[in-house]
Amino acid sequence: MLTIRQYVRAESLEQAYELNQKKANLILGGMHWMKMTTRSVDTAIDLSGLGLDTIVETDHTFEIGCMVTLRQLEQHPALNAWCSHAVADAVKDIVGVQFRNTATVGGSIFGRYGFSDVLTVFLALNARVVCHHAGEIPLEQYAQMPADRDILVKLVVDKRPMQVSYQAMRHARTDFPILTCAVSCVDGVWQASVGARPHKAALVRDQEGLLCGGVDETSAARFGDYVAGQLNFGSNMRGSAAYRSQICGVLVQRAVLAACEVK
C-alpha cells in the first residue's frame, strides 16, 4: 500500500528538485504504477502547476513537457503527422482513455519500465531528455542510467525527415505488451527499438547495411533476424524468451515494411 504523509504542489522546478533530494520524497507522475507499490512516501511532489503539460512545436523540434499525458500524445495532430502516427499507435492500446488522460510521459520515461510502449517509440525517434540539473541527455543514454534524484523536465524530438513505424504484440487490447517494436530510418540508417523483452527497450542499428540495397520482404526479414540476434530476451507469464525472439523478427520486418509502405 502506498502512503503519503504530505502533498506539495511545487511552485518552481528548483523547489521540486530540492524536495526530491530526500530519499523518502517522490515526484508524482500519473501515479498509476506508483499506486501499485508498497512504500511510505514522506512528501509527494506534484509538478502539475508548473506548466509542463504542453507540447510545444518549434521550427525544428517538438518539446514535450513531462506532465503531458499519453492522451495528449495520441491526439497531437502535428506530432503524429510528422511521425506517421507512430506515437499514437504506440499509446493507443495502453489500458483505456481514462488511464491515458492521467498517465504522463515523464512518469513513463523516468520509470524506464520494461513494458513501456512510450520508451520504445521515443527511442526510435532519437529523442533527448532534458533534466533539471543534468541538462540534455540522449534518451538512448538516459534509458541505461540508473534512476537518480534529478527531475525529467521534458522530452525533445527533432523534426528531421524520418520513416518510422510502431508495432506491438499483446494477448489482448489494453494488456501489457508481450513485445514492443519501433523502427525508423534517419539519414539512410535504419534502427529498431525493441522493448517488453521483458527488459526495457534498447536500440539496434543496421550496422551491416542489410537494408542499404533497398527494402523488400526479404531484406526486411533479414534485418528482423539480425535485430533479434543482437538482443537478449527473457521469459515471464506473457511469453517465453524463445517466443519473444521469434516474434521480434516478425515485428521488425512488419515495421520496416510499414515504414516504407511496402504492402
Add this chain to the structure above:
Amino acid sequence: MELKFELNGKKIATVVEADSLLLDVLRSLGCASVKRGCESSNCGLCTVFVDDKPVLSCSVLAARVAGRKVTTLEGLQEEAADFGAFIADQGAEQCGFCNPGLMMNAIAMFRENPHPSEEEILSYLSGNLCRCSGYEGQLRGIQSYLAFKDAQKKGEV
C-alpha cells in the same frame, strides 16, 4: 489538508489526507455511483470527469483536484437517463456494477466524437470492463442511442 473543488456544479470545501484518493472522497461526499473495482487502473468502474475529461478516480490523489471541476454520474442525470434507457433496452446491464463507469466514459465519447464508428466505440471504451453482460449489448445500446439522437436532430422522432 483542506481541499476546495467543484463537484457537480457545487463548491465543495472538505478536509482530506495527503494520500486520500479521489474515489474515496467522492464516495464520502455521497457520490455512490463511483464504484471501487479493480483498484489497479484497469476496469473503468471509478470513472469520473476532471475538467470534463474522463479519469480513473481510484488513481488520482484527491489533493490534485484542488480548484478543478469534478463531475460524477450524479451530475449528469438528464444526459445519462436518456442513454441509460438504451443500454437497459439491450439487456446490457445485468448486475449493473460497471454501468456508471461505462456511462461516464460513453458520454465523454459522445461529447468528443458524436458519430463514432464501431471501431472507435470499441477503442474508446476498451478501458471499461464488464464481467457479466458482455460487450455486444453495450455496443448495440450505444449504436441505438446514437441513431436515436441523429433521428431526433433531423426531427424524425
